[in-house]
Amino acid sequence: MARFGVRLAKAVAARGPLCAGIDPHPGLIESWGLPLDVSGLERFAVGATEVLAAETAIIKPQSAFFEAFGPPGVAVLDRVVKAAHDAGALVLLDVKRGDIGSTMAAYTAAYVAADAAFAADAVTVSPYLGFGSLDPAVKAAREAGNGLFVLARTSNPEAHALQSAKLPDGRTVAQSIVDDAAEHNAGAEPYGDVGVVVGATVAPGELDLTRLNGPVLAPGFGAQGATAGDLRALFGSGLPGVLPASSRDLLRHGPDAAALRRAVGQVADLLAGPRGEDQ
Numbered sequence: 437m438a439r440f441g442v443r444l445a446k447a448v449a450a451r452g453p454l455c456a457g458i459d460p461h462p463g464l465i466e467s468w469g470l471p472l473d474v475s476g477l478e479r480f481a482v483g484a485t486e487v488l489a490a491e492t493a494i495i496k497p498q499s500a501f502f503e504a505f506g507p508p509g510v511a512v513l514d515r516v517v518k519a520a521h522d523a524g525a526l527v528l529l530d531v532k533r534g535d536i537g538s539t540m541a542a543y544t545a546a547y548v549a550a551d552a553a554f555a556a557d558a559v560t561v562s563p564y565l566g567f568g569s570l571d572p573a574v575k576a577a578r579e580a581g582n583g584l585f586v587l588a589r590t591s592n593p594e595a596h597a598l599q600s601a602k603l604p605d606g607r608t609v610a611q612s613i614v615d616d617a618a619e620h621n622a623g624a625e626p627y628g629d630v631g632v633v634v635g636a637t638v639a640p641g642e643l644d645l646t647r648l649n650g651p652v653l654a655p656g657f658g659a660q661g662a663t664a665g666d667l668r669a670l671f672g673s674g675l676p677g678v679l680p681a682s683s684r685d686l687l688r689h690g691p692d693a694a695a696l697r698r699a700v701g702q703v704a705d706l707l708a709g710p711r712g713e714d715q
């Protein structure tokens with residue numbers, strides 16, 4: 437199988453950069469007229485995936501909302517991964533795992549190794565036990581043709597104090613994470629397999645991404661207030677390698693499949709910019 441970075445670039449070239457989040461919030465399940473139980477979860481999550489995964493390059497199921505339903509909810513997550521692949525999308529599982537290296541090896545077996553229990557193409561990981569603690573996942577993902585997205589500067593307002601704190605060498609914590617990710621991506625074409633997460637809500641100028649040579653997941657677009665203009669101000673007009681992610685702001689248009697498809701089209705138009713001149 438081709439490397440994740442290669443597969444992602446191909447998928448984005450074909451379907452655009454939008455990453456559709458599958459976040460079965462209880463309020464959304466109910467707003468779709470579904471019962472707040474595992475059957476409602478399944479109809480919501482698989483239904484949304486079948487529509488959104490046919491329109492977008494990459495789908496991001498949020499594991500927490502499935503875990504909240506216990507083991508049967510996790511089984512639904514597995515079915516969402518399969519439904520997304522059947523519809524032709526890549527799957528970025530948002531699990532935000534991170535632990536000491538030896539435990540990371542077990543997470544690796546769960547999510548990114550070649551025969552992983554969940555057949556995702558990439559997962560989100562947390563570097564806050566030290567970037568080096570992620571080494572088993574980086575190695576296994578590379579061997580399996582999968583990818584990682586490392587939390588660098590997250591979209592939530594509480595993140596600033598910790599992630600923008602300065603290290604003794606003058607860089608911010610978030611910048612050091614971007615730089616560590618960049619080392620794994622050096623020389624890869626079109627880009628490497630170790631992406632970072634940088635919230636669309638982050639102020640421009642906080643991070644230098646020029647050497648990253650990897651994809652950037654940018655959540656916070658839509659429901660958290662970031663606009664397409666914010667994304668362009670933060671990442672540059674062509675949004676190279678950037679995957680703007682939206683969950684609630686897309687899902688609220690369901691359960692009507694046509695309305696969901698229209699919402700994806702409207703977001704794609706916004707991301708393309710006026711007359712698409714900055715693509």
Ligand SMILES: O=c1ccn([C@@H]2O[C@H](COP(=O)(O)O)[C@@H](O)[C@H]2O)c(=O)[nH]1
Nearest residue numbers: 498590591635655656659660682683684
């Ligand atoms: O910095 C981060 C990292 C991850 N997320 C996740 O993205 C979605 C956002 O959902 P919206 O409904 O589009 O706000 C959610 O799953 C978060 O856990 C993030 O928001 N910020």
